[in-house]
Amino acid sequence: MTAIEAASFASPWPGYFFQAGILHKQAHPLVCLTLPGKALAGYLCLWLQDHEIQIQNLAVHPAFRGRGVGRHLLQKGLDLSLELGAREAVLEVRPSNLAARRLYRSLNFSEIGRKPGYYTNDGEDALILFLDLKNTFQPSTVD
């Protein structure tokens, strides 16, 4: 995970973030493995707070990007969120992250705000995206 993280973000999570995120009862991590090499293709880290699911991290190994892994992880994560009783999903994304924004938009996330200078490494703002899971999310019909 830390290798994908380092390849994906300017300020990668340290390894202990993942350990804490796997062990905590509010955390609901998902990973996608490819077979037969069992390489880790990507992961999604969710945090359930009351009826809100916070998408804390989503990353796909550069070698596996553009093949539907990110969409699959997000769709399954939101399916799981509904099962856990979440009503809404929120996340932050860089305005410059056009690939991620397009993915979120395709799942009906909408922009509800902006955090100026949120990313401390370079001062870029964060966009706050929101999804009404009950009314605007389309759950998977098959597993």
Ligand SMILES: CC(C)(COP(=O)(O)OP(=O)(O)OC[C@H]1O[C@@H](n2cnc3c(N)ncnc32)[C@H](O)[C@@H]1OP(=O)(O)O)[C@@H](O)C(=O)NCCC(=O)NCCS
């Ligand atoms: C964003 C990310 C998770 C997407 O994962 P992915 O597996 O490559 O995405 P998918 O192949 O599932 O594509 C899903 C959708 O994302 C969008 N997308 C993905 N790559 C894109 C690109 N290079 N340019 C524009 N849109 C892109 C498209 O809408 C695509 O749907 P489409 O294929 O029907 O057009 C991946 O690029 C990544 O890990 N980036 C670095 C980490 C990151 O930015 N995480 C998000 C933080 S908020």
